[in-house]
Amino acid sequence: MQKIRAAVCHEFGKPLVIEEVNLRAPEMGEVEVTLDAVAICHSDISYAEGGWGGSLPAVYGHEAAGRVTAVGAGVSRFAPGDPVIVTLIRACGSCPSCTSGKPTVCETPYDGDKGPLTTATGSKLHQAMACGAFAEKVVVSQSQIVKVPGDLPMDAAALISCGVITGVGAAVNAAGLRAGQDVVVIGAGGVGLNAIQGARIAGARRIVAVDMSEDKLAIARDFGATDGVLATQKKPWIAAMRAMGRGADAVLVTVGAIPAYDDAPRYLAPTGKVIMIGMPHSGAMSTYEPVILAALGQGMIGSKMGDVVIQRDIPWLVDLYQQGRLKLDELISGRWTLDQINEAIADTKTGAAKRNVILFDQN
Numbered sequence: 001m002q003k004i005r006a007a008v009c010h011e012f013g014k015p016l017v018i019e020e021v022n023l024r025a026p027e028m029g030e031v032e033v034t035l036d037a038v039a040i041c042h043s044d045i046s047y048a049e050g051g052w053g054g055s056l057p058a059v060y061g062h063e064a065a066g067r068v069t070a071v072g073a074g075v076s077r078f079a080p081g082d083p084v085i086v087t088l089i090r091a092c093g094s095c096p097s098c099t100s101g102k103p104t105v106c107e108t109p110y111d112g113d114k115g116p117l118t119t120a121t122g123s124k125l126h127q128a129m130a131c132g133a134f135a136e137k138v139v140v141s142q143s144q145i146v147k148v149p150g151d152l153p154m155d156a157a158a159l160i161s162c163g164v165i166t167g168v169g170a171a172v173n174a175a176g177l178r179a180g181q182d183v184v185v186i187g188a189g190g191v192g193l194n195a196i197q198g199a200r201i202a203g204a205r206r207i208v209a210v211d212m213s214e215d216k217l218a219i220a221r222d223f224g225a226t227d228g229v230l231a232t233q234k235k236p237w238i239a240a241m242r243a244m245g246r247g248a249d250a251v252l253v254t255v256g257a258i259p260a261y262d263d264a265p266r267y268l269a270p271t272g273k274v275i276m277i278g279m280p281h282s283g284a285m286s287t288y289e290p291v292i293l294a295a296l297g298q299g300m301i302g303s304k305m306g307d308v309v310i311q312r313d314i315p316w317l318v319d320l321y322q323q324g325r326l327k328l329d330e331l332i333s334g335r336w337t338l339d340q341i342n343e344a345i346a347d348t349k350t351g352a353a354k355r356n357v358i359l360f361d362q363n
Contacts, residue, residue: 001025006117006135007341008125010057012050015342016134021059021125022118026072026139030116033086033145035066036154038133040341040348040356041162042189043279046256047128048345051281055113058126061134062088065148065157066360075142083152084145087161087310088129091143103143104305115139134341136360146314149322155335155357156328159190160317162305163355164328166277167194167254169306169313172202174275175250179203184240184248184267185225187255188216190331190355191277193223195252197326200224208240208248210267213351223327237266247272254278261286265293265300273299331355 004023007016026032044060046052064086068078078084090110091103098106115127116139132138148157167190171177183199185192188211199207200223208227209220217228227243229236241247247269253260256278264274265288280286293299308314320326333353336344344356 003120004136005338006059006132007061007338008057008059009048012048012056016048016345018339018341020120021135022120022122023135023137023139024116026070026075026116028073029075029142030072030139031068031075031078031142031145032070032137032139033064033066033084034069034137035064035086035133035135035360037065037158037360038358039063039158039163040344040358042256042348043129043162044134045345045349046279046281053282054128055126057119058112058128059117059132059134060128062129062131063158063162064131064133064138065154065161069137078142078145078147082147083150083154083157084147085157085161085314086131086133086138086140087144087146087165087305088131089144089305089308089310090130090141093143101309102307103309104307134338134358136338146310148314148318152318153329155332155359156321158357159328159331159355160314163190163331164194164317164326165308165310165313166306167191167196168198168201168317168326169308170252170254170275170277170303171195171198171250173307174301174303175252175273177202177204177250180205181249182206182244182246182269184208184210184251185220186210186231186251186253186260186264187278188213188220188225189254189351192252192254193220193331193354195254195277196220196223196225199252201320201325206244208243210236210240215352219354222330231260237263240267250275252277256280258284258286262288265298268296268298270296271298273301276300276302332357335359337361
């Protein structure tokens with residue numbers, strides 16, 4: 001059992017506490033990764049605020065990259081020294097979802113209360129989202145990591161593990177966009193910008209970004225949006241349709257705001273579909289008219305983590321980045337230390353940041 005520093009949530013809605021915790025060695029099928037970087041995702045913030053409940057105390061964080069420093073029994077694909085991306089996608093490989101090519105919704109449960117973390121006194125410490133990456137090291141299943149080139153910047157690599165695969169994957173995998181189709185992306189934050197990139201990579205004809213901020217709409221154009229619409233205007237779907245000349249083949253909702261979900265079907269063309277990505281707090285309800293969806297052959301589809309297969313999709317995304325076709329460095333708004341994590345979270349909550357990244361000094 002080794003001691004590491006981690007940012008621990010003891011009470012929902014309160015600042016995280018930097019403290020020393022215990023991390024056990026990797027067991028069968030597990031790897032230990034010493035982290036170089038972990039990004040702050042809005043999902044981490046929602047959990048820490050109590051939006052989805054959960055066990056406390058807990059270590060959040062799930063958008064990470066680093067190097068393997070130990071492996072458990074049965075691990076043959078990874079070795080100490082390997083640079084890897086760490087994801088929250090813990091896939092058993094044998095349940096109905098995994099065997100049908102949907103590892104993001106693996107049906108084999110994982111109990112983070114019984115994971116590799118304990119408090120300094122040996123008490124329960126929840127490993128949130130099977131990662132617990134707001135810490136110097138993690139022990140995770142080998143199914144959660146992907147080896148990447150050694151020269152890939154670790155701060156950029158960390159972004160791929162959630163925000164990038166969720167946004168790009170929603171456009172390419174969940175929406176199944178084809179060249180020439182029209183897309184609306186609601187929300188131009190970290191995931192939204194990647195959904196825009198995904199639509200651009202898929203060859204969309206028009207990509208309309210919808211957001212509350214003019215500044216974020218300007219950034220969205222840098223990532224591939226052809227048009228921008230302010231969500232604050234009356235009936236923004238009318239402005240979006242004018243930009244496209246029609247309704248959208250796909251509307252990607254990347255924010256967890258109920259008004260965005262209520263309005264999303266209004267942007268659709270006949271047979272179009274809403275891709276539900278952003279996650280409101282538990283208990284929040286949205287409304288729509290099912291008769292319209294039925295009459296026009298429209299649909300609403302949930303997309304978790306971009307429906308990716310990480311061993312297939314992450315190497316593809318890394319290659320796109322190395323070609324200059326996928327923006328990663330431009331997604332980083334700020335770089336912080338673990339001791340500054342509460343300030344980084346506060347900055348993220350302002351809505352102005354694309355992605356804030358915690359860097360660990362491994363020297």
